[in-house]
Amino acid sequence: MTTHAAQTAQTVTLPVSLDEAVAALAAMPAAVPVAGGTDLMTAVNSGLLRPAGLVGLGRISEIRGWQYQDGHALLGAGLTHARMGRPDFAALIPALAAAARAAGPPQIRNAGTLGGNIVTAAPTGDALPVLAALEATLIIAGPGGARREIPVSHLLAGMEMLRPSEIVGFVRVPLLHAPQTFLKATGRTGPGRATASAAVVLDPARREVRCAVGAVAPMPLRPLEAERWVAGLIDWDGDRGLPPEACAAFGEYVAAACIPDPPPEMGSPMPEAGGGAEPAALPPAVLHLRRTVAALARRALGRALA
Ligand SMILES: Cc1cc2nc3c(=O)[nH]c(=O)nc-3n(C[C@H](O)[C@H](O)[C@H](O)COP(=O)(O)OP(=O)(O)OC[C@H]3O[C@@H](n4cnc5c(N)ncnc54)[C@H](O)[C@@H]3O)c2cc1C
Secondary structure, eight states, X not given: OEEEETTTTEEEEXXXXXXXXXXXXHHOTTEEEESSOTTHXXXXXXXXXOOSEEEEXXXXXXXXXXXXXXXXXXXXXXXXXXXXXXXXXXXXXXXXXXXXXXXXXXXXXXXXXXXXXXXHOOTTOTHHHHHHHXXXXXXXXXXXXXXXEEEHHHHHTTSSOOOTXXXXXXXEEEOOOSOEEEEEEOSSSSSOOOSEEEEEEEETTTTEEEEXXXXXXXXXXXXXXXXXXXXXXXXXXXXXXXXXXXXXXXXXXXXXXXXXXXXXXXXXXXXXTTOOSSOTTSOHHHHHXXXXXXXXXXXXXXXXXX
């Protein structure tokens, strides 16, 4: 179905299947896909983007739900934050549901989608640290019915890109059947973009703790050494409990890995032995961010283990 948006004289195509959407993009290379439009239309309205046409993804029912496949959930890219925030989804992937519930005010959560959050790849995208910790992959639809699968982290790191006329169809997420958490700091009351966020997932089958920190760098950061260290402390066959000091040490470890000390200046004196844990050279704002990340990681781990 093709209409013309009166205001901008753009061509708007509304396909009903992924392959139709890919074909529409291939036929109109200057067009861009639009899902909820919460990011895209903001860019259009502010004059940053003038797409020659739009391919709306809102009528593609196959990407608006989820299905089970080999111990994984195949999440449609068109799932809205509001849908992912509901209890049935939270029972499946609790950390992603928590991130969805935190993703902006209700009108944004009603329209904004998982696929849009990933493709926009903003540092403050709330789903992104969760997907990084879950080691999720993307199933991308291309011309001629082609499908390819890449790790979400490769797209976020710029190691792989969407090729012309490709569309993100699904996100494959392992079902871990274990606690997982997402926490976000906004620096204000009520909905807001993250100043820092942390996702922690337990993977008992692999005896792993996986953590990703969002909003402090262009893409979510995985503190791999801290993950391995804390996983080694957990009695996986027992109660999986950890003393509060271990959770606190994990928080510090994560924060130091994600917000490292600046390199020492030439000619600066060696730090004194037994000095404080916080290096004096860190500017106050960075120190505050590091403390925020430490608190988020400590609490996220504590809640996952509780
Ligand atoms: C006021 C406000 C507050 C917000 N607060 C938050 C927040 O707290 N946390 C947060 O994470 N985000 C927030 N956002 C950002 C936004 O709502 C999310 O990133 C949302 O998930 C984007 O989804 P969308 O469907 O609206 O994407 P769209 O705007 O439709 O698309 C975004 C980009 O992705 C592309 N795209 C979309 N779907 C696909 C697909 N399936 N395949 C290929 N390309 C695709 C589009 O071409 C476009 O480039 C906020 C936005 C606003 C305006």
